Amino acid sequence: MSNKISIGILGLGTVGSGIIHILENHKKELIAKTGVADVEIRKVLVRDLEKNRDGNLDSDMLTLNAEDVLEDPEIDLVIEVMGGIDEAKQHMEKALKNKKHIVTANKDLIALHGDELLEIAAANHCELLYEASVAGGIPILRSLTEGLASDRITKMMGIVNGTTNYMLSKMTREGLNYEEALQQAQDQGFAESDPTADVEGLDAARKMVILARLGFSASVQLDDVYLRGMSTVTAEDIAFGQQLGYTLKLIGLASRSDEGVEVSVEPVFIPEEHPLSAVHDEYNAVYVYGEAVGETMFYGPGAGALPTATAVVSDVVSVIRQVRLGTGKAQVAPTINEETVLKEPEDIYAKYYVRAHVHDVAGAFKRLTSVFTSNNVSFEKLIQQPLDSQDLAEVVMVTHETNRAIFEKIMDDMAGLDVVKAIKSRYRVEGGESDVPEQRDLAFV
Ligand SMILES: NC(=O)c1ccc[n+]([C@@H]2O[C@H](COP(=O)([O-])OP(=O)(O)OC[C@H]3O[C@@H](n4cnc5c(N)ncnc54)[C@H](OP(=O)(O)O)[C@@H]3O)[C@@H](O)[C@H]2O)c1
Incomplete structure (x- = not known):
């Protein structure tokens, strides 16, 4: 790399x-921060030369x-922001083999x-940085790999998809239903015309895979993520949650313990006093729990031209500094533990919210609750109220902590009860005090 940096x-x-x-x-700032004489853009790949472009x-x-x-x-560094998988991958492989550093x-x-790409980068003595791939303008990957490098991170909870957070904020604060919220998100440019990857949680799952790998050095793949989207969320559940002191968010959760690693993306109720509850609209945040540091939270814009570009160009600065100063890797990717074990359902503990329509007959409530108590699960909160018609009652329950295997059994048992007309919804509840792991060494606090 010469004293002038050329970018493609x-x-x-x-x-x-x-x-x-x-x-x-x-x-000017980039030159001052990297010490190079110039940073020039040399070539830009597009699909359409005739398109009107700003700038x-x-x-x-x-x-x-x-x-x-x-x-x-002449090109030292390639920035990949074309998106997609196969073609972008081929281009990145070729660039790395031609000894060009990559930021994506x-x-x-x-x-x-x-x-695979990191291996190719290492084999070619090139850098491959990807800060902007998770939570846009929030420097969360750097925080995990550098700022918190000395700690043992045990839990991360992320609002890492701006589209769904915008929709859930509208549903919570303005009482919109799912379709209305989606329409508004599309009108405002926060949702694509095909919103599937966002609302079904796939986009968030991809980001949680990246976070879990960096945060836990764990060999987590996309198929390992327990995934439930938000397309079935109703305004009723959000309102009941609010009555109980909860906010519904699409949460990417990654946790680890002696039993293994868990990664999930699903709509989760969190207490309204939890910091993630205050993350509104298209904003993103990642809550990180480290055994030594305790609770931290990283907040900011998760997408958009300039926030995302800030992360990309900061990676460019890291690469230039590293190459110029010869200070080893620009960002150290952890050695992934290929022996990573995923937690079994029996090891995944949470509270649960369940809403059901129950026939309003003598003894119905007792039969319903006995399904829980016979599985040693008790309730933290309960609402029971008559429905307008049909001799039905609406019952909303929040359990104490239980494991996922027991909870699924309870759901099956409950569905088999003749007094239960329908289980309308069920959500995990997270973020209470009991979620803060106990291993923290309090002697030093
Ligand atoms: N948008 C965000 O806020 C955001 C946030 C975080 C991460 N990202 C990621 O950043 C990447 C880019 O996103 P974006 O929103 O900037 O996408 P975009 O607006 O759709 O832009 C894609 C660009 O790549 C060009 N392109 C696409 N396929 C091409 C091909 N086969 N050959 C040549 N040029 C091609 C397009 O050319 P034309 O202009 O000629 O059509 C366009 O300029 C994606 O990986 C995305 O996931 C985006």
Whole structure:
């Protein structure tokens, strides 16, 4: 790498445009922070040369030919912000083999093929950084691998998808139903026309895989994530939750204990006094519990052109500094423990919220509760109220902690009761005091 850094960019959409903006507008700061004489953008790959684009990028810098970026010997570093999996992966492999460092925002690709790409990067003595792939502008990956490097992280809870947090905030604060909230999110540009990956939790699951791997050094794959989306969430449940002092959030949860590792994404009730409850609209946050540090939370914009580009360009700064100063790796990826064991359902403890419609007949409530008590599960909170019609009662229960295997058995037993017309919904409840692990060494606090 010479004293001038030449950058090639794959993609000039939302994030790509933000990167150009920051590289141009913060050039002085970047030069001061890296000590190089200049940082220049040399070529940018796009699909359509005729498209109207913001900013004052010279049109002859644009190319339809990826080789113009990947094979240009002058280019030191490639920023991949085109998205997608197969083509982006091929380009990254080629760039690495041509000894170009890579910075990417592509969580889909990193969650699926991160290990393989990191190996190729190491074999070619190149850097591969991906801070922007999780929670956009929040420097959470750096915080896990550097700021908290000395600690043993045991639990992470993340609101890592802005679309669903925006929708749930609207449903909670304005009483919108799911369809209305989705429409608003689409009108505001927070949801894609096909919102499946967001509302079904897949986007969050990919980010949780990246967090669990970095936070726990665990060999977690996408298939290991217990996944429930938010498309069946109703305004009624959100309102009942509020009555009970809870807020519903789509939470990515990663925890570890002696029994193993658990990673899940699902709508979860959290107490309204928990800091994650105050994360509204399209914002993201990651709550991290470390045995020594205790509770920390990282909050900020999870997407958008400039926040995401900030993370990308900060990775660029790390790469330049590392290469110029020769200080080893720009960011150390942990050695992944290939022996990672996933927790069994018997080892996953939580409280649960259940709402059911029950026939309003003598003894019905007793029969319902006996399904719980016969499995040694008692209640922390209960609401029972008549429904407007049909001789039915609405029953909302929040259990004390139990394990997932017992809870599933209770759900099966409950569905088999003739007094139960329907189990309307069930959600995990997290974030109470009992969730703070006890291993912390209080002697030093
Ligand atoms: N948007 C965010 O806030 C955000 C946040 C965090 C991470 N990310 C990640 O950042 C990446 C980029 O997202 P984005 O929102 O910027 O996407 P985008 O707006 O759709 O932009 C994609 C860009 O890549 C170009 N492109 C796509 N496929 C191409 C191909 N086969 N050949 C040549 N050019 C191609 C497009 O060219 P044309 O302009 O010619 O169509 C466009 O400029 C994704 O991996 C995404 O997951 C995005």
